[in-house]
Amino acid sequence: MQNNMKKLKELGHEIHRLEQISALLGWDQETYIPKGAVNDRAEQQSVIQGILHSKITNPELGKVLKDLGADLNSLNVNGNYSDADRALIKNTARIYSKNVKLPKSLVEREAKETSIAQAKWVEARKKSDFSLFSPHLDLILQLQREKADLLGYEDERYDALLDDYEPWMKTKEIVEVFSKFQGKLKSFIDRIVSSKTSIDDSFLYKGYDNEKQKAFGVEILNSMGYSFTRGRLDVSAHPFTTTIGYDDIRITTRYNKNNFKTGIFGIIHEGGHGLYELGFSEEIRGTILAEGTSMGIHESQSRLWENVIGRSKPFWKAFFPKLKAFFPEPLNGVSPDQFYRAVNIVKPSLIRVEADEVTYSMHIIIRFNLERKLLNGELSVDMLPDAWNREYGEYLGIEPENDAEGVLQDIHWSGGMIGYFPTYALGNLYAAQIYDTLKKEVKDLDSELEEGNLKVVLDWLRKHIHRYGSIYNASELCKKVTGETLNPDYFMNYLESKYKQVYDL
Amino acid sequence: MQNNMKKLKELGHEIHRLEQISALLGWDQETYIPKGAVNDRAEQQSVIQGILHSKITNPELGKVLKDLGADLNSLNVNGNYSDADRALIKNTARIYSKNVKLPKSLVEREAKETSIAQAKWVEARKKSDFSLFSPHLDLILQLQREKADLLGYEDERYDALLDDYEPWMKTKEIVEVFSKFQGKLKSFIDRIVSSKTSIDDSFLYKGYDNEKQKAFGVEILNSMGYSFTRGRLDVSAHPFTTTIGYDDIRITTRYNKNNFKTGIFGIIHEGGHGLYELGFSEEIRGTILAEGTSMGIHESQSRLWENVIGRSKPFWKAFFPKLKAFFPEPLNGVSPDQFYRAVNIVKPSLIRVEADEVTYSMHIIIRFNLERKLLNGELSVDMLPDAWNREYGEYLGIEPENDAEGVLQDIHWSGGMIGYFPTYALGNLYAAQIYDTLKKEVKDLDSELEEGNLKVVLDWLRKHIHRYGSIYNASELCKKVTGETLNPDYFMNYLESKYKQVYDL
Structure with missing residues (x-):
């Protein structure tokens, strides 16, 4: 057992080091890389990613995990472990079992298609013309559905993709939180908008x-x-x-x-x-x-x-x-x-990255609802710009004049990142809930x-x-720290108490 | 054949990309890395070097090379190839066959001992006390001899080590060049030193x-x-x-x-x-x-x-x-x-890195003669400081007052780099010879x-x-460019014609 634990740590450590190396390649690319070296960097990343994939799907790793009591399907861990050791086994099992489910061909196809789609997105945004991007988005959604089916899910495909960004969380939990919260947020935004206070900035x-x-x-x-x-x-x-x-x-x-x-x-x-x-x-x-x-x-x-x-x-x-x-x-x-x-x-x-603390989460909820519908097939790519504009009109009271300041503003979808957006709003909600405890304790x-x-x-x-x-997943940690699971009321209360004052409501 | 050539290029390309990644890790370490991250970087380099070693000694690579007509002992290549393809096979065979000869245990021992020796060298230089460093230098020389014996050589062990820095060159060629050149250089330095011209800088x-x-x-x-x-x-x-x-x-x-x-x-x-x-x-x-x-x-x-x-x-x-x-x-x-x-x-x-263009090569020849004797066992580590000081007295007319400005000034030996020094002087010689042709042709x-x-x-x-x-090794290239192999007279002529004027000789 001890030997297996040691082996698990060694294999995991090497994977982690390679991820750090990949992070340096990425950091350098965004800061100091010479303009001409972009292709070099893409190939270097591809070499590292290839090595990482083979290390993560190393059958030896699978064997060690099983010997340590991990069920590679349910991801449950049998055995008497400390919280840290159990989490190490469980989280490694999660990564291992996800990666072995994805054939190299799919991973390569995804890398290729997202790379093309990102270039097309850049062009489409520049020309503010969604039609240049839409066939690629269609293809990417197709690939993401394929991926989700290979990874497996309980309720809906979105679960399988969300897990990359918010491990162990289910889509239905987000739906529950956001649906409770969206109406309240809208009313609050309306109150601020109709306030008579004008602020000079x-x-x-x-x-x-x-x-x-x-x-x-x-x-x-x-x-x-x-x-x-x-x-x-x-x-x-x-x-x-x-x-x-x-x-x-x-x-x-x-x-x-x-x-x-x-x-x-x-x-x-x-x-x-x-x-x-x-x-x-x-x-x-x-x-x-x-x-x-x-x-x-x-x-x-x-x-x-x-x-x-x-x-x-x-x-x-x-x-x-x-x-x-x-x-x-x-x-x-x-x-x-x-x-x-x-x-x-x-x-x-209209633009998410420039949004204030109050309206920001609304941008996210709109995106989450749309991308979930796109993935489920409830919404077709063709209808996306209209749906986007309608949502903005309904929830923020403004409508984009063109695709660039609307549906084309974010890079995420072109990179195949479906399931990423909700984590931004979850961050706001967790922050307020954590702060509520912090304020009581400090x-x-x-x-x-x-x-x-x-x-x-x-x-x-x-x-x-x-x-x-x-060691603890988001939900466990939230409960451990604040005494309850994620509750958007904390964020609403935080906003209300702060902005009542700012806007003399 | 074409498939093998393609395979060779693919395997080599991956190796090259990993070397570039290692270069980025090194560049960052010397420029922007936070102070605290030195251990992180050492472990990352070690992961990359481990992967590189396994890629370079990949048996598939050996098979491809043999199938392409490479003799992995003589490093001759049979077959009808362009210069570039032949060089690609030959150079890859050289790296492959060197690496498969070195057991992982030796490589790891070398990494460990040089890492300790470098730390000891830093301390010894600081305290200007060679005795703190000498046992480590002894050990490193032992390891380098072991390495040379595993790699094999024709005339002397130094050949096997020199090949890492100056591939395909033999020690005896350097001995021939340097011995011809050292006396001439000494006389010339003496002429300048005794010149009456004094320059204000x-x-x-x-x-x-x-x-x-x-x-x-x-x-x-x-x-x-x-x-x-x-x-x-x-x-x-x-x-x-x-x-x-x-x-x-x-x-x-x-x-x-x-x-x-x-x-x-x-x-x-x-x-x-x-x-x-x-x-x-x-x-x-x-x-x-x-x-x-x-x-x-x-x-x-x-x-x-x-x-x-x-x-x-x-x-x-x-x-x-x-x-x-x-x-x-x-x-x-x-x-x-x-x-x-x-x-x-x-x-x-006394200090090599601060030396001028004329005296610089003398610093190198002294080091080359000493490290060759150390490796061959003609000179013991204990006697090194005396020998060093004697050489400086004889050839540069000055003697170090302490070990820090003498035998301890360079990092190379502590890092196991025996065979590196002569390339600095070879650079001066090649430069003058190449310049002689350049001047005629431009x-x-x-x-x-x-x-x-x-x-x-x-x-x-x-x-x-x-x-x-x-594509061409140093000797081939020198002949191709200048019409003859390395000849130190070009450098002497260059120095004489330039410094006659500078010093009104």
Whole structure:
């Protein structure tokens, strides 16, 4: 048994190291790679992915898992194990059994078709013409259905795909949560939209030197407890966090001197992701448990820092004077309260990545409902743009004028990523629920934040969430931390109490 | 046959891609890696090296090579092949047959012992105490002898090790070249040392802003024809060039605002390496022939650019005015001729990496003679510091005061790199011999250089050297380009004609 456990760790460790190598290839591609080397990089990734696939589907791994008591169908684990060891066996079994179900030919076909589809999507978005992309989306949906059928599912195909992003969660759970929540959110957005309060945020859009933004961002990261000994901050077209080693968690952002929000909130958001990855315990170091337990939980960490903390009044009480020292010009005459309101302005808009904290989740629910229908065949690709526009009209009160600012805005579907979107909204919901507990347990939280003492937040998150990595799945973790499973009421309550104040509702 | 050739290319291509991935891991380690991630990186390299070893010793590869007519002992190739195909079979057979001879246990022991020895070397150098390092050097020599015996050799063990750096060359060829050359070089150094000309280079050591140095370096690189679409320039502790993809050749340098020579000549040197790697023909792209054919030839490219071109009078005629525009202060009142002499000052010194173009090769010959004796057992490790100091006294007229500025100055031996040193001097010799032909074949070379038209040099090098990659070995290439095999007289003639003028001999 001990030998098998050792073997499992060794095989898993090699897989993890290869994933980190792949992460470095990816990081470099988004930051420093010479323009001409894009084909080199694609082939290098393909070599690593091929090796990874053969390591993950290594029959020796299957044998070790069975010998350790894993049922490769139900993914149940028999035996007397610690939580960590059981999770290690279970999570490895999950990855192994998924991968052995997918023939190499399908994986290669998917890689090829998504690569073509992404290029077509770029072109279609540029020309704002969905018809250029639609046949490819059709093909991708076909492939995803094929994949789902090979992977197997209980209720519906979407389950099989969702599992890549939100392991162990079922579609019906999301449906239940979102359907409960969508109506409430809509009413709340309507209340804000019809509020008479008008917020001036014009001072956020001029005169923010990029280098100074970076220096200010580094100051915030240091206060958050992000480690530059074990990490870096670079620039990329789209902000991201990537784990290149157990002591190598890098984040990126982008700066816009004419939009303060882009750079700094990008930094705080990615810093939140980074702190999760930096906080795994020694016990799971070097194993595949040293990963965020789901994308929803990961997103809860970034959004808790970006929105719940980073757009809070006490946070800016501490940091606004420092910010003003960096940018005396654009912030001349602006009060902390004005600034706080400005970074919390709510306005239904067409583009997801620019959405505020309140309307953001609505963009996600719309996408989730549409992609689920597409996969199930309830909605045809041809009808997608109309359906999209109708949903935006109904739930956000605005309609795209063209495909580029509508159905073509996101890359996900062109990459075959069906099941990814809901994790963004789950992140918001988990964040609010976790924050509710955090607030009860951390003494004088607001006063601490007002002092810029963000460390109290990190300490609590480390103790209750980060250190576990993937030992507990999202649902187990949520219950362990907050005492109940995911409940969107926490998010609604959070929004109401915050925005009542911001908008004098 | 065609299927086998295709298979050979596929297997080789995968190996090459993995080597590029390893190169990215290395580049990142020297440039942007967070301090804390050094262990992560070592383990990632070890995973990649393990996979590489299994791919290189894949029995399928051996079978393909045999089927293509390769004799895995003599490394002769039977069959009717183009030069490129024959070289591809032969070079792959060389790598395959070397690797299958080395048991995994030896490779792992070597990795472990050199890792310990390098740490001990760092400590010993710091404390300037050879006795801390000597037992480890003893062990490393033992391992290198064991390795040489496993690899096999004709004349002496050194042959087997030299082959890693200068493939197909025999030790006796180097002995012949160096012994002919060492005496002549010594007399020439003596003539310069006793010359009455004194050169003032004080203006090189103050006031060179790093950012401006970089901008000026980029200007030179652009003139040389280095491509930033297919490359980058970064900063690292020791300058290097690395090939991360067929279209991704990156160079580094280091800047010292109080030493002009460090940054810019580092850039020109690495630029020379980079241009070689950027210049392989389409025919060999994606194969293992897309590599420099030996380290000596590689070094000939860097030194031709750095010294023969980059420290020439016509070069500075073109670039001195540009340089002066960047640095009006420190160069105030300095004439092009003064500047030219200053960057060509000759002075016997103790530290190899700081040596000038004339004395540099002497440092190398001393090391070559010593490491060969160490390996053969003619010299014991205990006696090494004395022998080192004696050689420096005899050939450079100066003796180290301590081990740190003597026998402990270079990292190579602690890393098990026996056979590496001579390639540096071979580079100088090849460079002068190649330049002799280049000068005859490029019309009005000096006038072109005076115009800053460095492209004529690159075009010639591309046509006669770069495009071939490893199709021809160093000796074949030298003969093909210059009409004869390596002849140190070219280098002596080059030095004499240049330094007669610099030192008014």
